[in-house]
Amino acid sequence: MPPQSLDGEQVRLAFRFIAEQMRAKSEALRKLDAACGDGDLGITVTNGFAAIQNQLNKLRGEPPARLLITLGMTFNNAAASTFGVFFATAFMHAGKIIGDRKSVNASDLVAMLRAASQGIMARGRASVGDRTILDALVPACDAAAQAVADGGGIQEVLASAAEAAVKGAEATRDLAPKVGRARWLGDKVKGTQDPGATFVGYFLEACRDAYPTA
Numbered sequence: 001m002p003p004q005s006l007d008g009e010q011v012r013l014a015f016r017f018i019a020e021q022m023r024a025k026s027e028a029l030r031k032l033d034a035a036c037g038d039g040d041l042g043i044t045v046t047n048g049f050a051a052i053q054n055q056l057n058k059l060r061g062e063p064p065a066r067l068l069i070t071l072g073m074t075f076n077n078a079a080a081s082t083f084g085v086f087f088a089t090a091f092m093h094a095g096k097i098i099g100d101r102k103s104v105n106a107s108d109l110v111a112m113l114r115a116a117s118q119g120i121m122a123r124g125r126a127s128v129g130d131r132t133i134l135d136a137l138v139p140a141c142d143a144a145a146q147a148v149a150d151g152g153g154i155q156e157v158l159a160s161a162a163e164a165a166v167k168g169a170e171a172t173r174d175l176a177p178k179v180g181r182a183r184w185l186g187d188k189v190k191g192t193q194d195p196g197a198t199f200v201g202y203f204l205e206a207c208r209d210a211y212p213t214a
Helices: 008-024 026-036 041-059 064-078 082-098 106-124 134-149 154-174 181-189 195-213
Strands: 005-007 103-105
Touching: 005 008, 008 026, 008 041, 008 064, 008 195, 026 041, 026 195, 041 064, 041 082, 041 195, 064 082, 082 106, 082 195, 103 106, 106 134, 106 154, 134 154, 134 195, 154 195
Parallel strands: none
Antiparallel strands: 005 103
């Protein structure tokens, strides 16, 4: 039976895998962003996760909260952008919600996802349906909470969150953007997934796949 909690070292090691997987998705994200905006998301993801990879060796022994907050700031410092700010905001809120816990369990993961989505919602002044990150992240939160209610552990929570995020991202094809630069394109972006929501799906899939090695 797999462990039902993750300590800071397990989270740190998982991020080696996550960062590599996300860098591999940078070109796909660049193409989506080029169709919906200015195409810089691929560069942001490459630079941000490269910085995370370089930082991980310095974070041995750190508790989960401090690790997440540091990685969020590292990403934004290396890839300063609107997306970088949202990434850092999500990680800072996720870290703060777990406080000084030395390990996190399935319920903690749900709280972290909720805190991340609420932080982004407040920072971006956006809601579900506005064709943003939230259209993938909020369904992921709901699916993760249901997985815990059904008795699932970390694996089930991450799998459920990833599946819901991917579906949420796919559903943005039918939405017109209401915030950000993409709103100026209006209906022209319909039929193409929102890049930020797609990022969330990719990221949670990477978290899911990292868990067996975490």
